[in-house]
Amino acid sequence: MADMLDRGTHDGAVRFGPLAESLGLLLRLSQLHSFHDFYTALERHHVRPGEISILMMIRENPGIRQGVLASALMIKRAHMAKMARRLEDAGLIERSVPPDDRRAMELRLTAQGELRAAEMTPDLEAHEARNFGGLTPEEAATLRTLLRKYLALDAPKED
């Protein structure tokens, strides 16, 4: 093994330079890292990763409208429309037009959707318990808190 001069010849020896301080890149790489683990942990439920969060959100917010859910998950309405249609075709959610606004589309879980969501929950929690990467559980908790604050998400308002 030579000295450290031959960087760039192996995976672990690449210099990130200023990019190592880029929050955007760090978030991107972390998201990819977490996503890969997430996908392998839940693939056996035959539900796409993006659809999982939709199911869980509808379970927490029955009757939520597509656009509201889309902006909560930071995806576009066009994409939400496709996924909602697919989940409806799969029999997991039900879409209904509310009488007070016939443009809108309210989303609710079907019985089958509830079952699927309940089936996924343990795997989700197990994934969360393992998804610390190189962090201690305390550091992971700090990380979550910081991310929620970064997103200005910490406003758990109760009705």
Next chain:
Amino acid sequence: MADMLDRGTHDGAVRFGPLAESLGLLLRLSQLHSFHDFYTALERHHVRPGEISILMMIRENPGIRQGVLASALMIKRAHMAKMARRLEDAGLIERSVPPDDRRAMELRLTAQGELRAAEMTPDLEAHEARNFGGLTPEEAATLRTLLRKYLALDAPKED
């Protein structure tokens, strides 16, 4: 009109429930939030977001091979091949086959690529300085440190 990060744009705020504790979703939302800001800050350079990190990485690691760069940025070789081709066509990078391994492809910035990278650097740094979201600079520094540790980017990994 919702200009800020108010996911509860209606009377009832959207409840994230257990997903508010999901590191994967928090990372995903944070990455999307950062990405949007990143894109608007650098779109005038006419370089795609994914290509910016490639240019910066090549600048830090001249002669790096496509596959090594791909795994460092956690993207697939197939995709790296396309982007490298596009950057070569744009005259920003130069691709050369090293004599010791004629399968490989070494990447370097052209003079034009160096210029473009130098042009982008101030905007990148300005973006980093503004991209704290709801965090204080100290919290942002902690967040970066935690993300690097999560990715095991600080500790040099040996086989």
Next chain:
DNA sequence: CGGATATTGTCTACGTGGAAACAGAATTGC
């Protein structure tokens, strides 16, 4: 009321990124 504007979901075209198969080159085993 009736026209102008905004909102909601949807559709089409496009860009981004991956999976799998492939060709060429390097390495290993015989």
Next chain:
DNA sequence: GCAATTCTGTTTCCACGTAGACAATATCCG
């Protein structure tokens, strides 16, 4: 040396997600 295997980049096809235009509905204002 030669076949088999492995590694590198590439190609093709496909899934995910967005941008922009659209129709239908709701709201605002004269």
